[in-house]
Amino acid sequence: MAYPVxxxxxxxxxxxxxxxxxTPQLPFxxxxxxxxxxxxxxxxxxxxxxxEHVNRLTVSWxxxxxxxxxxxxxxxxxxxxxxxxxxxEPGTDDExxxxxxxxxxxxxxxxxxxxxxxxxxxxxxxxxxxxSGQRIRLDPAWLAQVPVGLAGQLTGDxxxxxxxxxxxxxxxxxxxxxxxxxxVDSDVDVVLxxxxxxxxxxxxxxxxxxxxxxxxxxxxxxTWHGLTCVTEDMANLRVWDDGSTTLTIPGEADVDVVLxxxxxxxxxxEVLARAVENLSEGGGYRTGTDLTVGEEANGVTVTRExxxxxxxxxxxxxxxxxxDVGADHDILDSAGVLGLLRSLDPxxxxxxxxxxxxxxxxxxxQARQRAVxxxxxxxxxxxxxxxxxxxxxxxxxxxxxxxxxxxxxxxNRPFGYLVVHRPTGVMPVVGxxxxxxxxxxx
Numbered sequence: 001m002a003y004p005v006x007x008x009x010x011x012x013x014x015x016x017x018x019x020x021x022x023t024p025q026l027p028f029x030x031x032x033x034x035x036x037x038x039x040x041x042x043x044x045x046x047x048x049x050x051x052e053h054v055n056r057l058t059v060s061w062x063x064x065x066x067x068x069x070x071x072x073x074x075x076x077x078x079x080x081x082x083x084x085x086x087x088x089e090p091g092t093d094d095e096x097x098x099x100x101x102x103x104x105x106x107x108x109x110x111x112x113x114x115x116x117x118x119x120x121x122x123x124x125x126x127x128x129x130x131x132s133g134q135r136i137r138l139d140p141a142w143l144a145q146v147p148v149g150l151a152g153q154l155t156g157d158x159x160x161x162x163x164x165x166x167x168x169x170x171x172x173x174x175x176x177x178x179x180x181x182x183x184v185d186s187d188v189d190v191v192l193x194x195x196x197x198x199x200x201x202x203x204x205x206x207x208x209x210x211x212x213x214x215x216x217x218x219x220x221x222x223t224w225h226g227l228t229c230v231t232e233d234m235a236n237l238r239v240w241d242d243g244s245t246t247l248t249i250p251g252e253a254d255v256d257v258v259l260x261x262x263x264x265x266x267x268x269x270e271v272l273a274r275a276v277e278n279l280s281e282g283g284g285y286r287t288g289t290d291l292t293v294g295e296e297a298n299g300v301t302v303t304r305e306x307x308x309x310x311x312x313x314x315x316x317x318x319x320x321x322x323x324d325v326g327a328d329h330d331i332l333d334s335a336g337v338l339g340l341l342r343s344l345d346p347x348x349x350x351x352x353x354x355x356x357x358x359x360x361x362x363x364x365x366q367a368r369q370r371a372v373x374x375x376x377x378x379x380x381x382x383x384x385x386x387x388x389x390x391x392x393x394x395x396x397x398x399x400x401x402x403x404x405x406x407x408x409x410x411x412n413r414p415f416g417y418l419v420v421h422r423p424t425g426v427m428p429v430v431g432x433x434x435x436x437x438x439x440x441x442x
Contacts, residue, residue: 057101134153
């Protein structure tokens with residue numbers, strides 16, 4: 001009787017002992033593990049230059065937030081920053097240039113290409129919309145460079161405008177986000193927003209199972225929604241040189257979900273940021289086939305066990321949990337790294353090319369994102385609505401009027417996830433899962 005190699009992924013918490021992830025078979029096999037980008041080795045179409053810039057923006061945002069976000073979408077924010085920058089004069093936009101990551105004269109083409117690539121996906125859609133009030137007239141030359149699907153009007157009636165924006169958010173996220181992330185009133189002159197929605201089914205579904213954990217934060221009497229899978233494709237599993245473990249779960253079409261575990265003493269936001277860098281820029285790693293019996297990594301153990309098959313192949317056993325998470329982000333909390341700090345003040349704003357009436361620079365007064373993500377036995381779905389509100393600088397209220405609303409959401413371990421659009425390598429959604437879904441009550 002033979003002794004097959006058995007690799008088990010468990011864990012996702014500090015003690016590495018709880019659960020893990022899954023992966024059916026990938027549509028390719030890797031033979032080279034060093035140097036080149038993970039996604040560039042399997043491209044069938046050229047990567048979008050904007051995808052690189054979106055991923056770098058995501059890394060910057062992750063490293064600036066205090067708490068690990070349950071859901072965060074850099075691809076929802078980048079088009080809005082790009083649109084803002086198109087309303088500046090070249091040479092006056094250093095802050096937005098750093099955030100968007102590309103030359104001013106290439107920005108409109110990159111923005112259009114990114115929107116087209118994402119909307120060519122079989123699993124993902126992104127929509128851009130802009131609404132302006134009666135006191136302002138947008139510059140047609142600027143508007144022609146922004147691939148908005150809807151250019152509408154704000155009535156000035158808060159209830160009417162809020163209902164209109166809520167409807168747009170719900171329609172463009174297939175109902176996943178029914179309410180717009182901004183509160184709009186009569187002082188808002190312009191709203192620019194993006195809506196992202198994606199749904200994918202796994203190539204091989206998981207098995208649903210009730211799970212009890214013996215240790216970690218999910219131990220005790222509660223029953224969690226566990227997911228298990230067995231595969232012979234070891235290429236799905238990667239142990240990276242920085243100590244993290246990733247597991248790719250392929251979708252049926254062109255979107256995969258990558259689950260990631262890092263070292264216990266590494267901040268969750270840093271685990272996510274490094275994972276984005278590893279997957280987009282390339283880093284050293286070993287796949288499941290490179291691991292030896294007795295070896296352990298974050299969430300991974302390798303054993304040998306008896307098997308009735310006389311010549312068994314190695315097997316990857318995966319255990320993870322279902323999750324259903326959501327988050328609201330005040331983007332202005334990270335205004336410095338996201339290129340918006342100067343745009344908050346009429347004295348420093350360089351946003352002079354957005355309007356023809358009035359001619360004063362536009363000032364950003366609100367910027368928020370609302371996002372959700374759901375991971376189940378059969379697939380994954382996520383959505384994000386990202387929005388900014390602007391006013392003409394001359395129309396700003398006095399400081400004592402008080403605009404700022406700060407919302408903070410605190411998240412904990414144990415694991416992160418990243419959604420990857422396979423053709424471009426862009427990661428539209430990333431997040432950190434604190435609490436899994438509960439098993440349905442009998």
